Amino acid sequence: MAEAIERSKVEDLHLVNLTKSFGAFTAVDNLSLTIPAGSFFALLGPSGCGKTTTLRMVAGLDQPTEGQIKLGDKDITTLRPYKRNINTVFQSYALFPHLDIFENVAFGLRRKGVKGKAVDERVNSVLELIELSHLAGRKPGQLSGGQQQRVAVARALVNNPDVLLLDEPLGALDLKLRRQMQIELKRIQSEVGTTFVHVTHDQEEAMTMADTIAVMNQGVIEQMGAPESMYELPQTAFVANFLGQSNLVEGRVSGSEGDNLVVDVPGGQVRVPKNRATDHTGKVVVGVRPEKMWVVASSGQEVENSVRGTVIDVAFTGVSIQYTVESEWGRTISCFEQNLDVEKRVVVGENVKIAFEIDNTFGLDGGEDLEAGIEQIDPDLESDGE
Amino acid sequence: MVAILSQKSSGATTTPTRRGRKITPYLLLLPGMAWLGVFFIIPLFSLVSTSLMQRVGIDEFAPAIQIANYTNAITEYSDKYLISFKYAGIATVLALLIAYPLAYFIAFKSGKWKNFLLVLVVAPFFASFLIRTFAWQTILADDGFINQLIAGFGILPENRILATPIAVVAGITYNFLPFMTLPLYSSLDRIDPRLIEAANDLYAKPFTGFRKVTVPLSMPGVVAGTLLTFIPAAGDYINAQLLGGPNDKMIGYTIQTRFVQMRDYPTAASLSFILLAIILILVMGYVRKAGTEELL
Amino acid sequence: MTKTVTRPSLAHRANFWVRDHLIVFYGIAALIYLFAPIVVVAIFSFNKPEGRQNSTWNQFSTDAWTNICRDQNICVSLETSLQIGLASTILATVLGTLISFALVRHRFHGRSSTNLLIFLPMATPEVVMGASLLALFLTIGLPLGPVTIFIAHTMFCISFVVVTVKARLQGMDPRLEEAAQDLYADEKATFRYVTLPLVAPGIAAAALLSFSLSFDDYIITSFNSGTTVTFPMYVWGAAQRGIPAQVNVIGTIMFVGSLAMVLIAQAVGRARQKR
Numbered sequence: 001m002a003e004a005i006e007r008s009k010v011e012d013l014h015l016v017n018l019t020k021s022f023g024a025f026t027a028v029d030n031l032s033l034t035i036p037a038g039s040f041f042a043l044l045g046p047s048g049c050g051k052t053t054t055l056r057m058v059a060g061l062d063q064p065t066e067g068q069i070k071l072g073d074k075d076i077t078t079l080r081p082y083k084r085n086i087n088t089v090f091q092s093y094a095l096f097p098h099l100d101i102f103e104n105v106a107f108g109l110r111r112k113g114v115k116g117k118a119v120d121e122r123v124n125s126v127l128e129l130i131e132l133s134h135l136a137g138r139k140p141g142q143l144s145g146g147q148q149q150r151v152a153v154a155r156a157l158v159n160n161p162d163v164l165l166l167d168e169p170l171g172a173l174d175l176k177l178r179r180q181m182q183i184e185l186k187r188i189q190s191e192v193g194t195t196f197v198h199v200t201h202d203q204e205e206a207m208t209m210a211d212t213i214a215v216m217n218q219g220v221i222e223q224m225g226a227p228e229s230m231y232e233l234p235q236t237a238f239v240a241n242f243l244g245q246s247n248l249v250e251g252r253v254s255g256s257e258g259d260n261l262v263v264d265v266p267g268g269q270v271r272v273p274k275n276r277a278t279d280h281t282g283k284v285v286v287g288v289r290p291e292k293m294w295v296v297a298s299s300g301q302e303v304e305n306s307v308r309g310t311v312i313d314v315a316f317t318g319v320s321i322q323y324t325v326e327s328e329w330g331r332t333i334s335c336f337e338q339n340l341d342v343e344k345r346v347v348v349g350e351n352v353k354i355a356f357e358i359d360n361t362f363g364l365d366g367g368e369d370l371e372a373g374i375e376q377i378d379p380d381l382e383s384d385g386e
Numbered sequence: 387m388v389a390i391l392s393q394k395s396s397g398a399t400t401t402p403t404r405r406g407r408k409i410t411p412y413l414l415l416l417p418g419m420a421w422l423g424v425f426f427i428i429p430l431f432s433l434v435s436t437s438l439m440q441r442v443g444i445d446e447f448a449p450a451i452q453i454a455n456y457t458n459a460i461t462e463y464s465d466k467y468l469i470s471f472k473y474a475g476i477a478t479v480l481a482l483l484i485a486y487p488l489a490y491f492i493a494f495k496s497g498k499w500k501n502f503l504l505v506l507v508v509a510p511f512f513a514s515f516l517i518r519t520f521a522w523q524t525i526l527a528d529d530g531f532i533n534q535l536i537a538g539f540g541i542l543p544e545n546r547i548l549a550t551p552i553a554v555v556a557g558i559t560y561n562f563l564p565f566m567t568l569p570l571y572s573s574l575d576r577i578d579p580r581l582i583e584a585a586n587d588l589y590a591k592p593f594t595g596f597r598k599v600t601v602p603l604s605m606p607g608v609v610a611g612t613l614l615t616f617i618p619a620a621g622d623y624i625n626a627q628l629l630g631g632p633n634d635k636m637i638g639y640t641i642q643t644r645f646v647q648m649r650d651y652p653t654a655a656s657l658s659f660i661l662l663a664i665i666l667i668l669v670m671g672y673v674r675k676a677g678t679e680e681l682l
Numbered sequence: 683m684t685k686t687v688t689r690p691s692l693a694h695r696a697n698f699w700v701r702d703h704l705i706v707f708y709g710i711a712a713l714i715y716l717f718a719p720i721v722v723v724a725i726f727s728f729n730k731p732e733g734r735q736n737s738t739w740n741q742f743s744t745d746a747w748t749n750i751c752r753d754q755n756i757c758v759s760l761e762t763s764l765q766i767g768l769a770s771t772i773l774a775t776v777l778g779t780l781i782s783f784a785l786v787r788h789r790f791h792g793r794s795s796t797n798l799l800i801f802l803p804m805a806t807p808e809v810v811m812g813a814s815l816l817a818l819f820l821t822i823g824l825p826l827g828p829v830t831i832f833i834a835h836t837m838f839c840i841s842f843v844v845v846t847v848k849a850r851l852q853g854m855d856p857r858l859e860e861a862a863q864d865l866y867a868d869e870k871a872t873f874r875y876v877t878l879p880l881v882a883p884g885i886a887a888a889a890l891l892s893f894s895l896s897f898d899d900y901i902i903t904s905f906n907s908g909t910t911v912t913f914p915m916y917v918w919g920a921a922q923r924g925i926p927a928q929v930n931v932i933g934t935i936m937f938v939g940s941l942a943m944v945l946i947a948q949a950v951g952r953a954r955q956k957r
Contacts, residue, residue, distance in 0.1 A: 414783050414784035414788070415780070415781055415796065421840060426799075426802065426803055432820075491708070502945075509937070509940075509941050510719065510720050512936060513723060515898050516900055517930070518720070523737070525719065527737060622809075624900065628921070651820065655814075655817055658810050
């Protein structure tokens with residue numbers, strides 16, 4: 001099936017000092033990024049962070065205020081969208097309502113001058129790839145959301161682009177369908193080998209699908225890397241809070257023990273491995289993810305790091321039990337325990353000791369805003385930072 | 387295309403900001419707006435200047451500023467203006483009363499027949515305005531079925547319908563009905579039926595729900611409809627000519643005869659301008675009172 | 683113990699039935715009211731009037747239908763109306779469409795004034811528009827005739843075209859044009875393959891509306907026609923002498939023709955959705 005779409009000679013996509021300002025508002029701020037050829041790259045961030053604006057500049061639909069976009073060695077910054085070998089899957093699909101599915105998919109090929117049988121062959125094989133050959137004669141209005149989404153992908157892919165851009169393509173789908181499409185897209189990408197740049201605000205989606213994730217906030221990239229390393233070792237509070245959840249506390253480095261730093265925090269001390277801390281002196285922020293913590297059963301047990309507190313909420317989610325604890329750190333922390341032992345359930349109001357391993361602890365710069373990246377209900381943020 | 391509740395126009399966020407692009411809208415606007423400017427706006431100025439001219443011979447006029455034209459026109463024809471506005475006003479109210487239930491029915495209770503019914507409501511107006519009105523002449527004729535029926539009740543002042551104000555108002559109402567129905571339908575159709583459900587959920591009886599939710603929300607349509615009906619009706623004279631008697635002539639007819647037959651241009655022009663001015667004043671007062679600025 | 687259910691009385695049920703169906707009665711009455719004149723026009727097109735006045739039924743005859751041009755003036759005026767209608771429709775549609783694109787797809791200063799200027803002709807009494815145009819033509823010395831009628835008709839049709847096309851254009855997703863460009867269509871190709879096909883129904887509707895407004899216009903035309911006779915002017919002039927049944931024929935044809943066009947267009951639109 002993938003033979004219908006020849007493996008393109010893909011090259012790296014370079015964004016160099018890319019800036020986009022709308023009057024006084026800077027949507028994308030001096031962004032530099034290299035997207036490796038053939039990778040599934042996710043650009044992750046909250047609404048208004050500038051990720052869609054970045055995508056549109058790569059597609060050519062918006063012009064950068066400053067900076068360059070290069071495909072390999074070729075500078076494509078000023079090229080019009082129809083001159084770039086880059087195609088987009090739009091958030092609302094943007095299928096042409098007056099054309100049937102076949103013609104929608106064939107649109108790009110025809111504009112490029114491909115004629116006759118060649119068009120038929122390529123369109124039909126890509127329709128097979130997305131398993132919608134039987135709907136080729138229908139109009140977009142007659143298809144379901146999931147089907148439309150697949151057609152949108154096919155319409156872009158059939159042109160064999162150097163880069164495929166996806167602007168939150170799964171946003172309008174329900175949960176089950178979204179999961180299916182995530183797997184589907186991942187499969188297609190690995191078969192075809194085109195560079196995929198996927199923009200999303202759903203961190204689970206990004207981690208599931210992407211080889212590389214770049215977390216974006218207010219026009220800049222906070223951190224970039226493979227999903228696992230990004231998750232296990234965040235380097236800013238924003239990433240720690242946006243990607244999954246974190247418990248953060250401010251402290252001061254008071255010494256070192258071998259490979260670990262000793263940090264004074266309200267109520268006691270916490271140890272952080274030096275190679276997991278961004279700052280080794282003065283004020284720092286220490287963090288640990290809730291699923292890495294557990295409630296200490298008996299008081300005599302030896303633990304590496306710990307904190308005491310009072311349980312103020314217990315939530316049973318099926319796979320886990322989630323405790324909210326008012327801790328001696330002066331902050332509310334979360335502790336997620338896997339649902340293994342039915343008897344060992346803690347109740348609201350109980351005083352507990354929460355433990356976690358040193359190797360699961362990470363350290364951030366002292367000046368970090370502990371609330372950064374936590375999803376707020378902000379009525380002002382509507383569109384995606386255009 | 388399905389009408390969306392929010393009428394936000396799709397803005398120009400897609401146009402790239404390149405130097406040459408900025409003049410495109412003006413180029414697009416130029417021919418049409420120029421035509422309107424030359425053949426709608428400028429004529430209004432011509433109208434004013436003509437209205438101030440003075441007669442210097444038979445069919446000859448010199449540019450002047452003869453305000454007396456206006457004062458004479460007002461004193462001589464004030465009764466015609468009153469008649470015109472009276473007939474137009476009554477017809478507008480009647481049209482509202484007739485069109486509202488009709489529009490309501492089509493918007494809320496017509497289901498899959500909605501588009502077909504809309505066509506039906508507008509369809510009579512595919513036939514010529516004049517021909518329709520002549521048909522009413524036949525229908526309302528003295529020896530016709532309708533007149534015989536109603537005259538039997540003895541409620542008609544002159545024992546006939548034709549050549550009375552009743553016929554004129556009836557004709558105006560009929561002829562301008564779609565101008566009332568369509569805007570009403572448009573704003574009623576936009577009302578989210580769930581709002582009425584919410585009102586019922588909050589203890590409102592059906593008629594109260596209608597009064598407190600539907601009617602206020604349909605006000606933009608009511609304002610638009612009444613304006614689009616009243617304004618042309620005030621200037622119409624065909625209904626009065628065909629269906630009215632010698633005392634029912636409306637100001638439009640006076641203007642037309644003065645201009646075309648009698649060639650008394652200054653008087654005719656001032657009559658015209660006065661009509662326009664009164665309408666503008668009435669409209670502005672009405673719109674301010676109704677409180678809706680979203681006519682456009 | 684069995685529960686007894688009291689049935690509502692006959693009067694009560696009748697009351698409910700009437701109230702439920704009140705709206706249907708009203709609808710039927712309204713339809714009769716709306717179509718009465720049309721029916722009369724159609725019926726009398728088959729009349730052979732005794733004298734010159736076609737106001738009382740005399741005898742059935744298809745004479746008027748088979749001899750439409752017996753009175754040459756009818757057909758001359760028809761032709762004039764058709765020619766002027768066609769010309770002013772074409773020009774008004776072009777000008778109005780250009781304006782619509784400017785209003786919907788571009789940002790510019792003076793947008794609200796533009797909207798106002800377009801709205802004004804729709805809200806001005808025809809008498810005033812006709813009179814002021816006549817004043818202009820007199821002032822500049824332009825002789826009255828088909829040209830002045832054409833100018834006037836184009837003028838008042840533009841606004842209606844703008845409103846119609848604008849509505850259609852606003853309903854169109856702007857992302858579609860972006861998608862087209864993303865798929866290798868330059869500005870010309872985007873317009874040709876995406877924008878135009880999607881706006882076309884609106885433009886067609888605007889053209890039809892324009893033509894019917896022009897064809898049916900009496901008041902403005904009467905001010906600016908000079909010696910030229912359009913169809914409505916013929917009808918008005920014939921009123922004194924007696925309107926021939928052929929006029930009814932034309933009225934009926936106009937009605938049936940327009941109704942058919944609209945219903946067919948609707949049916950085609952629905953069929954296209956399903957295909």
